[in-house]
Amino acid sequence: MQQPNNIIYKIEMAELKEELKGKIIEVLNLEDIAVADIADSDPLFGEGLGLDSIDALELIVLMDKEYGIKLSDPKQGKSIFQSIDTMAAYIAENRTK
Amino acid sequence: MVEAAYIQKVCVVRAKEVVVDAVSRFSSDDASFVDFYKKAFRELNPDYPKFFKMDALSKLAVLAAEYLLEGESLDDLALVLANRSGSLDTDVRHQAAIQHEGEYFPSPATFVYTLANICAGEISIRHGLQTENAFFVSENYPIDTAFSYTEYLLKSGKASQVLCGWVELFEEKYEAVLYLVSPKGTKKHTAENIKALFA
Numbered sequence: 001m002q003q004p005n006n007i008i009y010k011i012e013m014a015e016l017k018e019e020l021k022g023k024i025i026e027v028l029n030l031e032d033i034a035v036a037d038i039a040d041s042d043p044l045f046g047e048g049l050g051l052d053s054i055d056a057l058e059l060i061v062l063m064d065k066e067y068g069i070k071l072s073d074p075k076q077g078k079s080i081f082q083s084i085d086t087m088a089a090y091i092a093e094n095r096t097k
Numbered sequence: 098m099v100e101a102a103y104i105q106k107v108c109v110v111r112a113k114e115v116v117v118d119a120v121s122r123f124s125s126d127d128a129s130f131v132d133f134y135k136k137a138f139r140e141l142n143p144d145y146p147k148f149f150k151m152d153a154l155s156k157l158a159v160l161a162a163e164y165l166l167e168g169e170s171l172d173d174l175a176l177v178l179a180n181r182s183g184s185l186d187t188d189v190r191h192q193a194a195i196q197h198e199g200e201y202f203p204s205p206a207t208f209v210y211t212l213a214n215i216c217a218g219e220i221s222i223r224h225g226l227q228t229e230n231a232f233f234v235s236e237n238y239p240i241d242t243a244f245s246y247t248e249y250l251l252k253s254g255k256a257s258q259v260l261c262g263w264v265e266l267f268e269e270k271y272e273a274v275l276y277l278v279s280p281k282g283t284k285k286h287t288a289e290n291i292k293a294l295f296a
Binding site for chain 2: 028029030031032050054055057058061064065
């Protein structure tokens, strides 16, 4: 995913976001929430999905397990985990699997 | 300080059924505990999505407490709980996640439940309790210990009522027998009457 303006890139990003929403719902046991309920720009913490600090740690594990991304500095999480948009962008740039 | 204590109310969860004071409040033919607890909890319509993130032992404890405490005062409510398997059900899941070197992905959400008394904490969080709590691990419900400790809490003024009982779960086998000890009621809080709850 090297060309942000390419149509294929956009399709792949859309697919990645859908996949990511599904994994987050599954891993975090978000009962009664479907993929369609999560907007790409929704805040994941606070008013959005209402995730907590344990969920944040779970997202770090998800990044490692599913995409081969190790976040060594937990402070990075604050910007990466803002929304599905920011997570997907970081994954697209840094994934190793 | 409570002078005379009574077993005010009892909730039993076992065999896909929730029974409160000998009256069936919910039953389901669903095969798994997972399906059963979801439906039993939703039956009370609580707005509490955190329930679904808990481990199975905490779900069982919170579910039983939800039915037991429905409509009850929560003032000075202490907790005295016990079970046989501790947090083994969750311990096994955590162990599986760290078993293989190449697939070493311990789940923080699982790890935080690898202590038996977390289920007491979940009941406290759910109902906003900031009171005494104790959790005993024992082959069978430690009737004398639970009775003595509960009496101590009530008579020393550390609590004015106590949620007591057994919350045992391992894999698909589960049983909760919770009872509320308070100054209200007709059945005296005695070791004999507690024993009868487990007959």
